[in-house]
Amino acid sequence: MSTGERDWRVLLLGGASGTGKSRLSYPLARRYQVPIVEVDDLVLAVQRMTTPAQQPLLHYWDTHPDAAGLPVSRIVELQTAVAQALQPALEAVIGNHLETDTPVVIEGDYLLPALAAQDSFAGQAADGRVRAVFLHEPDVERLVANYRQREPDEGEQRSRAQVSARYGDWLAERAAEHGIPVLTARPWATTLSRLCALLDAPGTG
Template sequence: MKVFPGSWPMTVVCGASGTGRTRFAYALAAKYNGHVVDTSDVLEAVRAMSDPSRHPELFQEDVERHGTAEELAAARLRAAEVLEPAVRAVMVKQPRLRLDGHYEFPHTVVTGRHALPGLAWDFAVVLTETEEQVHVNLGSQDLRTRTSMLVQEELLRRGAEHRRNHVHCEVVRVPARPWADAVDRAGRDMNELWDSRNALG
């Protein structure tokens, strides 16, 4: 019995700045006829209802202007951790569609600067890029490049940890290059894992 490819309801796409994460996420959503939830939108909503005294991690403009790469990476990851309950609340409230007498979940791709592998239920994709290419993609900014590489390293570490602790969830590492088939490579890996997990019951 073949399971329909992409029939899991949600994929979390993680990646450091300069990896092409957003472009990849929208292309993946299009592949599965789905939509994108961007954690940046969740962040803006939470900021509008909060202030720095309640959630200082979500208001880090000074660190972003004056910090080291290590401080910037740590601040981004702390903000993602603080934002996680709000992102999860959005994830669990994704709409259901009634099609052919059955409820179906349209495919959702969760992504953004604050998407962590630990958000994933079935699949997390960690999009990776070389330091040289991130440097080019970010306009030759050394500090941002170093920050992105630290974040990428931590996302991969957290992805491996999440996979060990949640055997039902797969974490797929996808090199961004060659770009032309990055989405197809990710889709193929996820479909094969999903099929092998479910096809035989």
């Protein structure tokens, strides 16, 4: 795929776990010749710099190892709360890229549509330079298969897939409310080309 022109400085690629964000982000970054920031790396950095007492939500999964056994709806609530706690760090990263006029693709489960819809970040006006797309895979069986392919030694992660499907539905609904594009993950053979076509259309995303 040839190098694409872009009208954005920051591209947010969101969606629930197992939908293919990481798999898409690298060829996407190569096409637009920009670097990638993975939100999971930011989470690790913030965790290393803080304590559970200082940032209880950002340490929640480590301090509550049995949380995976909670009802799906409760896990989704916690996932959303963790994402909201991370927003100041993400706002700072986005603001820095806007201030320095440095393009970047940011991808991760903890990107929220409300963040993508903001007009300013860390004092920097977005001015249309921040765009977002949320990847959506609502089918639990497909997510189970995705996890099996990606992490064959972990067994059948059905509960995790159920959480991902529910969280993904919530993200898609919130994205639609904010007018942010939601891209269905399948058919996978065309996902990258559909995403690029969406981004190459001015004023969308």
